[in-house]
Amino acid sequence: MAIETVLLAVNDEDDERIERMIDVVLDVAKPLDATVVIAHVIPEDHEELSTSSVPLAGSSAPYILSDDEYADLLDEYPLEEYDVDDVVAHQKTVQSAVDRLADTGVDYQIRGAVGEPGDGIVALADEVAADRVVVSGRHRSPTDKVIFGSVAQSVLLKSPAPVTFVRDN
Template sequence: MAIENVLLAVGPTDDERIEPLAGTTVDIAGPTGATVTLAHVFTQEEYDDVRDGIGVEDAADVTSDEVARRHATIRDLRDRMRDAGVEHEVAGRVGEHGESIVALADEVDADLAIVGGRKRSPTGKAVFGSTAQTVLLSAPCPVTFVRSDH
């Protein structure tokens, strides 16, 4: 299977995982010439906080894609993709993280989705749920899980 479209999905805690996420994405997309969609998924509360933090007063003035473009995590990832010569786009979504990532993978016709996370105990998964678990079980394509604690 040729990899033409890669979805790299990040959320509010992925700022600490930029290096491993970017490295994995470049290693996969660079040699194949794939286009990477850098996606930031926000809950409504996260979105409102980020939008306020970047100085947008009227929600009608900006789209979720634009808020994602302005977010520091996406800016850092864009710089790394640009430096590596990897073609990329940016998408922003507001909603539940796992479901939004699965929908985006379908929307961009991803051949591969990349998500980050950390090792969790079985109790932690049961109590808090897991975005990565939702994506791993429901994505319409293979998923690469990148741990920052390894």
């Protein structure tokens, strides 16, 4: 089976691991002239969104939006008008990956999704027909995995393609 597409799943906590993750991706993608898809999933949490602190224009103090105010903002600025791939492209870890890949000659794309991170990564891997998925994560105890879940474990179990896990130091 030829490897044509490698999906690199990154999240906000990968800052310290991104260099190692890119090294692994390049080891696979560069010799095979494969395309790298940088993927980031924005967790969907409506409760968090409706109570987030948003500074008012010209104000340095945070302002907590009520559910009605949040709904009014969504009416004024519908989320459908925004391309999730463009939003994800501004994420810090995605930018770090882009900066590093830009100098290598490897073709890359940025893809994003909104939802549960593990399921989102698996869906993106399926959507782009990934031949390999690269993920990372931090060390967690078995108890932490049960309580908080593990995105990497979810991807390892559900991925439509082989998964390479980049260990945390």
